[in-house]
Amino acid sequence: MGLFAALHLALQIAITVISWRFFYLGVQGEAVRALSVLSRGVVLDVVDDYLLVVNNIVTDGLFIHRCYVIWGRNIKVTIVPTLSLIATIVMGSVGASQHDEIGGSDHNDYRLAFKxxxxxNLTLMGLTAGRIWWIRRDVVSVLDPSVTHTYDMVIAMILESGAIYCISIILYLIAVARLNTLDSLLAISAFRAAIPQIMNIAPILILVRVGSGRSVDETSSSGVLDSRSSPRASFAVNRNLN
Known part of the structure; x- marks a missing residue:
């Protein structure tokens, strides 16, 4: 996912440079060179579209696998999200191919894919967070409150990361629906460039938060063990027992 984020960023920088080059040549009256530069920009746009489709397969595939594991490796739970992912792939590929054939960008072609x-993602969020909540409900009366707090933290991480991604797509769709001014075009470009980055950042946020949580737990545990194993602590414990 880090590699995908870097590739998307590199493509967006290249497309921006080509756009400015096209504008400059147009002002200078060099129409032939401007069209040549524009064709290269279209190729990069198509590459970015297909890369987004592949990126979506990886990120949503990871989410589906996580849901599959949490549900005790029950393959039936993943049928609906998998079919939805396949439909997304088909629609995204069709939109990218039309972009390639027409040589222009019609953002309406991608609305169904993003929807x-x-x-x-909403289905996977509900299945995953719902399953964890159900497990928490069963063990809340048995386990220590600190353990149930861990369940709450996991649910929050899943819902927050999924919500960030969904909100970014919703903002993009709103901008596309209001495609009638220059401000709308700028907003579409900004949200479209942000979606791949958020797509990759959202799952990484979970990994970072889980890793930092483990680090804190390990530090706390090691601190407790060190204090228990020190001579001064042992002397204090023995004195209290006596």
Missing amino acids: MTILT
Whole structure:
């Protein structure tokens, strides 16, 4: 996912440079060179579209696998999200191919694909967080409150990371729906460039938060063990016992 984020960023920088080059040549009256530069920009746009489709397969595939594991490796639970992901892939590929054929960018071609992406992520969020909540409900009366707090933290991480991604797509769709001014075009470009980064950052946030949580737990545990194993602590414990 880090590699995908870097590739998307590199493509967006290249597309921006080509756009400015096209504008400069147009002002200078060099129409032939400007069209040549524009064709290279279209190729990079198509590459970015297909890369986004592949990126979506990886990120949503990871989410589906996580849901599959949490549900005790029950393959039936993943059928609906998998079908939704396949539909998203087909729609995204069709939109990218039309972009390639027409040589222009019609953001309306991607609306269904992004709507299916939202549906896929909402379904996975509900299944995953719902399953963890159900497990927490069963053990809340047995386990220590600190353990149940861990369940709450996991649910919050899943919902927060999924919500960030869904909100970014919703903002993009709103901008596309209001495609009638220059401000709308700028907003579409900004949200479209941000979606791949958020797509990759959201799952990484979970990994970072889980890793930092483990580090804190390990530090606390090692601190307790060190204090228990020190001579001064042992003397204090023995004196209290006596």
